[in-house]
Amino acid sequence: MLERGKISALQMAFMMNPTILATGLLLVPAITAKTAKQDLWLSPIWASFIGFMIVFVAYRLHRLYPKETMFEYSEQILGKIPGKIVGVILVFYYFHVTGIIVREYGEFVSGTFLHQTPMVVIFSTMIIVSSMAVYGGLEVIGRCSEMIVPVLLVLYLVIFVMLLKDLDTKNFFPMLENGLGSSLKGSVVLQSWFSEFILVSFFFPYLRDQDKGMKWGMISVFSVMFYMVLTNVMSLLLFGKLTASLTYPVMVAARYISIADFLAHLESIVMALWVAGTFIKITVFYYVLVLGTAQWLKLTDFRTIVLPIGFLLILFGIWSAPNLQVLSHFLSTTAAFYLLSIQVGFPVILLIIALIKKKRQQMKGSITG
């Protein structure tokens, strides 16, 4: 096996949290508010069903092929050549998606803080730090997230607490003005974030406690949902209808904090914390990309391609969109279907085929036997 390290299911859960939330927290309130209006806090709940489903599908696939990742068992399920083709699609898909994530990170940093710093610099510094972690392998990524993520999650709650006095519960109402429809519609975009939970299928084979994988996967879906709801509630209660028209509501919320005139203007610290979360997100995607590519090429060591892929990711980050408008338009429209089709549709099809195959084998087995 390419990856010799083992992580615990808890570490996986910690890894998945920022992997979904990091970019989600920034953009989700505004995107969902556009369609769901004041019901935006319901949308993550609907969207999380996709997350639960995906973890379940990934786990079932894992049980069928316990020692392999998706890149490997797709060849087993579909046959060699179709499997390879699917592999190519997956590799390019992850190239593209990771590029988009890198771009989102760059857009946020240069849009709110470092206006003049070239995007390449912002990308490459992050990619270099990420590549250090990817080099270390899954174990290092797991341990890093185990250290960083609990701190982030707690600090995020602290931000919420600091804003409590500025929140206005009136903004909740009228609840369900347009029925469930609007919040369901708002959840479509969110589903693409939750569908990223398919990444767990790349970690299941390397779990130390495989039987707990499903449990912790589900828990992390739940915690992601909780934090998204919290974020949406925070934006809604703070900004009301204004939420939809802000680019980064959470960011504005952070800078709205003012306690005793001294603890104010905390957005830079929030940015720094967010960068830590994004680091995990980028690292996780980067790692899956590197591992997948290595598995597809049947390399003996994935470390040799870490830096070249990192370099390509910088380029993909630049190529992925001409500007922020196009990027966020893509994310709130096409991306949902694009991501869902590969991250949900594809694994489900794989699972169905695998189950049919298994049935047939059993039948054959019973006939011959």
Add this chain to the structure above:
Amino acid sequence: MDLLSLHLFENEAVLKSTFTDCPDVIFRSFLIGNKTKALLIYTEGLANIEEIDKHVLSPLMQQETTRLPDIQTILEQKLSVSKVKPFTDTKHAVQEISSGNPVMLIDQQLEGITIGLAKWEKRAIEEPIAESVVRGPRDGFTETISVNISLLRRKIKSPNLKMKSLVVGRYSQTQIVYMYIEGIVDPHLLDEVHNRLNRIDIDGVLESGYIEEFIEDDPYSPFPQILNTERPDVAASSLLEGRVVILVDGTPFVLIAPTTLYSLFQASEDYYQRFMIGTLIRWLRYIFLLIALLLPSTYVAILTYHQEMLPTTLLLSMAKSREQVPFPALIEAVIMEITFEAIREAGIRLPKQIGSAISIVGALVIGQAAVSSGLVSAPMVMVVAFTGVASFSIPRYNASTAIRMLRFPMIVAAGTLGLLGIMLGILAIIVHLNTIRSFGVPYLSPMAPMKGEEMKDVLIRAPWWSIKKRPRLTGYSNTNRQPERQKPNPLKGTE
């Protein structure tokens, strides 16, 4: 193997040629019972001459028998010395002589005798200088390995305290002993220590630092992966946790492996004080650690990138104080930090009498003159001073050097990308810390990989009766430290 010959003069010639131009090696010929030729060889200053005279020379020379003495009778009847050992080859003789033990050769015998009467000037056991405590044992290791071993043996009297000895250094012939407690230590760890120590081939070992660099896991890391201590109590507590203690002759600093990052921030006194105070001090140290690492860089980042973060009044007074400073904040910070480091270094190296002069120069030149001439802003001086104080509160000297060193790249990162740079720097450090291991134990354990039970000794200093388990990664073969339910619970209110 050069075995001893039957003729004394041959042996004498061999040894004399080995010790040519070594006037400190004395060859003393004498006759046993007026008849048999014998030769006593010792190194001046390393052998206890009075004892030799009293217990070796006088009984043998005054012997009346005419019988040819054989080694066994001499050992059994004549030599009233406890530590004697026969040997057969010259190499061994050379080694014994070099390390101070007198050697006796007798004509017509194939065996010689080493007499354990080595004695040289030793430093008395003193209070350790690098790790001083208010409450706690005052003895410290010395330069003599046998004394150090005895100090440890005094702390742990169980026969399970085992040690293995080896000699490293082609010229220095330094004795190295590694100690462990059988039944607690992980046998794999023991193998690993043994292998790594046996790998070493060097001309001389003058301090345990030599050994440390040969056996650590990640030589390119600024963080020390092996703990060193002057205190026997620290070494003993490590032994009880299943670690291995490596003693090197000639230095009071013993090595402890494996080591985790957190043990670098734990002082022995934490465990002797009341646990609440210990916890508080521990947290203070963590905060100071962050300050020592991040304060100058955060100052630079906020002052040059994130001015909005400061409350208006503070920013205005900052702006006031910086108005005449000619340097950018980044350069100012680097200059001041380097100056501070220079003063600190000078303070250590200088003789104690001149040392105080340095502090005057530092206080006057940097504190007063630089600020009033407008070259440096007053807040920067405060930042540097506070950082310095913070870095001194880290109990391990080598850990605080690592932190001080990392401060500079952090300042540069802050000057390039502001808080983003600092965050990336922190992330890089975290990733690096997660990649290193010390003898197979992850450097950040028990934080990552997380182990709830052991966090008791990291986040807080749990009271002794609640630390029931040994650290998992070093002591898993014998996990239980103590039985349950030892929390003091005396009956109350019965008068």
Add this chain to the structure above:
Amino acid sequence: MRRHYGKASLKKIFFLFLILFVFLLAGCWDRREVNDLALIRGAGIDKKQNGKLELTVLLYIPKGSTGSEQGMEGSGGGGAMQTLIRSAQGNTIAEAMSILQEKLPRQIFWSHCEVFIFNEAIAKEGIAEHVDFFIRMPELRERSQLFISKERARKILSLLPPLERDLAEVVRELGEEKIGMTVTTKDFAEMLVSEAGDTAIPWIKILPPIEGQEEKRTIAYITGTAIFKRDKMVGKIDDSLTRGLLWLRDEVKYSTISVTPKGTKGYVSMKLLRANSKIIPKIRNGKWEVVLKAEADDDIMQNTTDLDVTNPKVVKALEHQLNSQLANRVNETLKEVQKDMKADVFGFADAFHREYPEIWKKEKHRWNEIFPKVKVTIASKINIQRQGMQSGHPLISSEKGKAE
């Protein structure tokens, strides 16, 4: 136990990282030293005759002082200029700002700008387009306060307040006291996107200087509120009507009310401890109504009558009087703002939307017709909690008693 050796390449990345930073240092794209910044404390926007707007900024001058000099300066120059006024004209604020930058050797830095003052003339034309700049510009804060002034904003900003550092600080602190309305950029934007979309911003005026003082040595203070129909100013209400507005908006924080109890000549003054109010919308037989439910706790601060304020009966009567006074105030406010200006700054539209989403959807477009006709009933409940440190009869009345 697993062992990993020889991760030499990791080290390479680490060194690459360090080297990269050194190279990057040459860039330092976004670095700005504090002494290269023009710290803007407040900004004012005026209308010029030629149709352009004039942006005036209040800058802070960091007096060059280090170490020992600082003490001397403090004692010597008490009246030294700490602030600076600069103006520029342009079609938009952004444009004016870049023209302003031409006149400033230091980079304009908005982050500590906490006050925006609009002149009345510009407020009447609409200010949403300017607030757009405030929200879009990343440097600007959502907590900066908005004000409308009768005088030129430039004139107000150029005042030299005797007590605080600069005028922006004065106005900001006054706003934080929350005696009148306080509207931040975020509040304004929120009101603008609310169902009704009508807004209100506090009104400031120059306080006439004390006699013999320099004309400029005074401050501007908040008095009353400017009422906007959407983002266009339609009128102004005075301080006492503002109180009514605050009651309707549930923003009352501090207030002192004096009443003359029946049958006495003096006053009883009471201080508000806490208050909250709630508007409850009702649609009955097609009639739109609003009930204002207000609750408040008061303490007696002064009593110039001969009433015994420890007597529960007296207190009851006082409470009753307070209630009716509150109702009067609110009704007056409603008369001006609801009936005359027809601006829904009370959030009635949102209240109806919350309570009757279906009806609202149908009737939304008619809101402008409905709003002036909405009937408001006031149900207030004011409790007098304590009589202060003085119990029993006040000094005045006991002395009077002796005289008789």
